[in-house]
Amino acid sequence: MNMNMGAAAVQTSTMPRPTGAPAASQTPAMPRQAGAAFTEAKTEAADAELVFDINKLNLHYGSFHGLKDVSIRIERNKIMALIGPSGCGKSTFLRTLNRMNDLIPYVSIDGLVCFDGKDIYGRNYDVTDLRKKVGMVFQKPNPFPKTVFDNITYGPKIHGKKNRKQLDEIVERTLKEVALWDEVKDRLHKPALGLSGGQQQRLCIARCLAVEPEVILMDEPTSALDPVATLKIEELMDGLREKYTIIIVTHNMQQAGRISNETAFFLHGEIVEIGDTETIFSTPTNKKTEEYITGRFG
Amino acid sequence: MRQNRFVEKSIEKLLFVAAAIATISVALITIFVFRSGLPAMSGYGFANFLFGADWSPGNGEYGILALTAGTLAVTFLALLIGIPTGVCCAVFLAEILPKRAAAVFKFAIELLAGIPSVVYGFFGLIVIVPIISEHVLPLWQRVNPDAQTTGLSILAGGFILAVMILPTIVSISENAISSVPQDYREASLAVGANKRETIVRVLIPAAKSGILASIILGMGRAIGETMAVMVLTGNVAMLPKGILDPVATLTGTIAMEMSYAGPTHQEALFGVGIVLFVIILILNLAAQAIARKMGAVGRE
Numbered sequence: 001m002n003m004n005m006g007a008a009a010v011q012t013s014t015m016p017r018p019t020g021a022p023a024a025s026q027t028p029a030m031p032r033q034a035g036a037a038f039t040e041a042k043t044e045a046a047d048a049e050l051v052f053d054i055n056k057l058n059l060h061y062g063s064f065h066g067l068k069d070v071s072i073r074i075e076r077n078k079i080m081a082l083i084g085p086s087g088c089g090k091s092t093f094l095r096t097l098n099r100m101n102d103l104i105p106y107v108s109i110d111g112l113v114c115f116d117g118k119d120i121y122g123r124n125y126d127v128t129d130l131r132k133k134v135g136m137v138f139q140k141p142n143p144f145p146k147t148v149f150d151n152i153t154y155g156p157k158i159h160g161k162k163n164r165k166q167l168d169e170i171v172e173r174t175l176k177e178v179a180l181w182d183e184v185k186d187r188l189h190k191p192a193l194g195l196s197g198g199q200q201q202r203l204c205i206a207r208c209l210a211v212e213p214e215v216i217l218m219d220e221p222t223s224a225l226d227p228v229a230t231l232k233i234e235e236l237m238d239g240l241r242e243k244y245t246i247i248i249v250t251h252n253m254q255q256a257g258r259i260s261n262e263t264a265f266f267l268h269g270e271i272v273e274i275g276d277t278e279t280i281f282s283t284p285t286n287k288k289t290e291e292y293i294t295g296r297f298g
Numbered sequence: 299m300r301q302n303r304f305v306e307k308s309i310e311k312l313l314f315v316a317a318a319i320a321t322i323s324v325a326l327i328t329i330f331v332f333r334s335g336l337p338a339m340s341g342y343g344f345a346n347f348l349f350g351a352d353w354s355p356g357n358g359e360y361g362i363l364a365l366t367a368g369t370l371a372v373t374f375l376a377l378l379i380g381i382p383t384g385v386c387c388a389v390f391l392a393e394i395l396p397k398r399a400a401a402v403f404k405f406a407i408e409l410l411a412g413i414p415s416v417v418y419g420f421f422g423l424i425v426i427v428p429i430i431s432e433h434v435l436p437l438w439q440r441v442n443p444d445a446q447t448t449g450l451s452i453l454a455g456g457f458i459l460a461v462m463i464l465p466t467i468v469s470i471s472e473n474a475i476s477s478v479p480q481d482y483r484e485a486s487l488a489v490g491a492n493k494r495e496t497i498v499r500v501l502i503p504a505a506k507s508g509i510l511a512s513i514i515l516g517m518g519r520a521i522g523e524t525m526a527v528m529v530l531t532g533n534v535a536m537l538p539k540g541i542l543d544p545v546a547t548l549t550g551t552i553a554m555e556m557s558y559a560g561p562t563h564q565e566a567l568f569g570v571g572i573v574l575f576v577i578i579l580i581l582n583l584a585a586q587a588i589a590r591k592m593g594a595v596g597r598e
Contacts, residue, residue, distance in 0.1 A: 098488065132490030142481035145504050154499070155489035204485070211489050 049076040051215055051245045052097060057111035059092060059101070059269075066092050068269045070111070076214075079237065079246045081256035081277065084266035085292065090249045093266070094217050097247065098134040099127050116214075132159060135208035139220040141200035143192035143207070148184050151192045151203055155211035174206040178236055198229025202236065209244075216240065218248040222255065234259050253293055257281050265289045331575060335568030347569060353535040353546070355555065360566040362573060364535045368452075368545030369574075371538055372527055373520045375456025376463060380520075381513055383460065384467030385502075388509075391468070392475040393497055404472065411465035419529030422458040427530065430454055430542070438542060447542040450532030456541070458526050463516035470515065474508020475501055507589050514585035518578055524549040548574050 052074040059067035067089050074080050082090040095101045096113060099120060113120050120130050132155070143151050152174055153167045161167060171188065175181040180202045184195065192203055201221060208216055218237075222230040230252075237246060237259050250256050256263055257277060264274040265286075273280060273289045284290040339347045342360050350361015387407070391400045431449035438445050478501050486496040502509070524547075532544025533554060546554075552567050552574075559567055 100484065100488065103484070103487070128490045128492050130490075131488055136484075136488040138481065138484060138488075140481060142479070142485045144482060144485065144500055154486070155491070158489065158491045158495050158499075207485070207489065 050074065051076050051116065052247075053112075053114040053117075054097075055112040055114075057093075057096065057109070057113060059089075059096060060108045061092075061104070062106045066269050067096070070269075070271055072264060072271065072274065074215075074245060074247060076245050077241055077243075078261040079241055079248065079259055081260035081263045082247065082249045082266060083251075083253065083256050083263060083292070084272075086251075088266040089269040090264075090266045091219055092269075094219055094247060094249050097215070097217055098131050098136055100136065102127070132211050133213050134215045134217060135211065135213035136217045137201070137205050137208055137219070137221045140224050141197055141204050143195070143200050143203050145191065145193055147189045148192045148195070148203060149188040151207050152210045155207060159211060170210050174209045175203075177209055177240070178202040178206045179232065180206060196229070198225050198232060201225060201229065201233060205233075205236065213244065215245045215247065218246060220249050220251060223251060230255075253281075253295075265292060267292075328575070331568055331571045334565060335570075335572040338562060338565030339569040339572065341562075342566070342569075347566075348573070351537055353551070355559065355563040355566065358562070360563075360569070362548070362570055364537050365546055365548045365551050365570065366573065367537055368531065368535075369521060369547040369549070371452045371541070371545060372455040372459060372531060372547060373517060375452055375541060376459035376520045377513070377517060379457060379460035380463045380467060380516060384464050384512070384516070385471055385509060387464070387468045388471035388475055388512075389497055389502070392472045393493070393501065404469065407465050407468050410461065415462065415523060415525040416529070418458050418462055419526035422454055422526060422530045426454050426457055435542065442540075445540070445542060448532065448544070450530060450544050452531065452538055452541045452543060452545055455527045455531040455545075455547075458530055459520045459523060462523060462526065463519050466516040466519055467512045470512030471505070471509045474505035474512070477508075478504045511585055511589045514581055514588070518581055518585075521574070521578060521581070522549060524553050528553055 050073055052072065054070060054072045054074075057067055057070040058065070070089075070093060072080075082094065084090050092101065096109060097115070097120075101107045101109070109121060115130065115134065118125065120127075144154065146154070149167075149171055152171045153161075156167060156170050161170070172181060172185075175184065180199060183199060184203075187194075192200065195203060201224075205216070205221075222233050225233065234255065237248070240246060241261075248256075248260065260277045262275065263277045263280045265272045265280065265284075265288075267288055273284060273286045280289065281293060284293065338360065342350075347360055347362060348366075349363050350359065351363045352359040352361045353364055391403055395403065427449035429449075430451060430453055431447060434453065435445065435447050435449075482500050482504055483496055486500045487493075491499070527547050528550035531547060531550060533546045533550055534544040535546040535551065536543075538545045548570050552570055555563065556567055
């Protein structure tokens with residue numbers, strides 16, 4: 001019944017029903033308000049391993065309160081989609097997870113962000129190690145002005161892998177993982193900037209995989225790509241879910257519906273609603289969420 | 299309406315004349331230098347002129363090899379000191395120092411460009427030359443006991459020249475590094491690179507066309523510099539054997555000798571001018587070619 005209502009809502013906003021998300025159908029639909037009701041979720045996901053445990057995260061940019069009491073728990077091998085209108089803090093939140101906000105002056109953070117059980121803002125936490133384990137794919141494809149080969153081996157070389165054979169293997173493995181191998185295997189030593197936008201973005205994902213991360217953060221990875229390239233990346237993400245945990249920021253509601261297991265809806269720096277994707281899209285509990293996903297604002 | 303168009307046309311004409319003056323000046327100077335210098339070069343024999351080691355106008359000998367060697371030695375030393383210093387300084391200003399402090403540093407470095415070259419020469423003569431004869435020479439004599447110097451040397455000229463080309467290298471390199479897209483920094487840091495690795499492996503390679511351009515412009519400045527070098531190198535037209543030896547440069551020789559030169563001597567000095575002209579032309583063309591090629595690779 002709920003499903004049908006969801007489908008109806010979806011039709012008015014020209015949005016296909018979420019297709020994938022097998023995990024979502026296994027767990028009972030259980031939307032939960034942000035920051036509250038975690039006890040329920042805990043028992044439910046007792047056996048699932050937590051990758052990120054974020055508790056009452058607040059971020060200030062100068063005097064601007066960018067993130068307000070954000071609490072999320074992210075499980076291993078799931079895809080979590082972050083949605084919300086521009087400026088709602090979802091990208092900012094994503095960048096707190098690999099401490100990319102460190103680059104921006106005047107940012108102050110409090111609250112707890114635990115990755116694999118350790119506070120990443122703790123005093124002696126090794127940021128480069130964090131970023132090795134928590135990779136990032138950016139909105140605009142940003143390969144280095146180097147060859148395809150050098151782009152992928154950049155990370156492994158930095159982390160001490162010098163053996164040519166080992167590097168060759170990494171390049172082949174990661175390019176196959178992102179389904180780019182057949183397209184570029186004859187031009188590994190040509191400039192990466194000569195590839196198409198979609199190929200560049202897959203190369204960036206391969207570059208990220210080359211350092212064997214546990215988590216991949218994606219900041220609107222397909223917003224600069226055409227529909228065909230977007231589809232390829234989405235198919236790719238579905239496969240990546242087996243080995244990695246993915247947290248993706250997207251403006252594309254259909255995308256969130258198609259690929260993610262869980263969805264969090266951000267508004268004005270707060271999480272309005274978080275739950276498994278199917279439920280959020282079919283029976284959102286919050287009026288704002290419903291308005292946003294049906295396209296009435298945002 | 300009509301009057302407006304008249305004004306428009308007049309301004310266009312005026313701009314055309316201004317542009318023409320610049321171009322015609324270059325053409326006239328080129329023609330004049332070549333017409334004045336070529337007869338002496340061909341009269342003495344091009345090969346003898348370019349590769350003869352004996353420059354003694356009093357005896358009618360006009361071989362400029364020693365002068366070319368002097369210019370190249372001083373320039374090379376200036377680059378050897380100036381490039382690493384300048385590029386490191388640029389990296390520091392662009393990537394490490396907070397923006398506000400960097401602005402102060404940049405202002406100071408750009409001031410260096412405004413100091414007249416004779417002041418550099420004078421400073422070198424009062425400060426650097428005595429340091430070389432009193433402190434550097436004794437050190438060098440431990441290696442080579444026969445070494446002698448007054449302090450007027452390749453080292454003195456090269457050192458001051460290095461300082462003189464710093465503003466060029468620093469400001470252009472700093473611009474090149476600062477304008478590397480933020481995307482590259484983030485991409486590098488996101489795979490777990492630290493700041494040093496990001497600078498060395500991503501930012502400098504990405505900015506290399508600009509850095510190279512700055513180096514070649516600096517080199518052009520070093521080769522063309524006259525006054526400071528003339529004051530500091532001792533002006534002895536002999537092939538140098540070490541960096542404490544005095545040398546004469548192409549530019550310094552022209553400046554020193556033009557006032558009392560007889561007709562043939564004067565023509566030979568114009569010949570020296572032609573050689574300088576050609577060296578700098580080649581450097582500029584090379585600079586443009588490199589910048590174009592590297593720029594293309596970076597953007598493609």
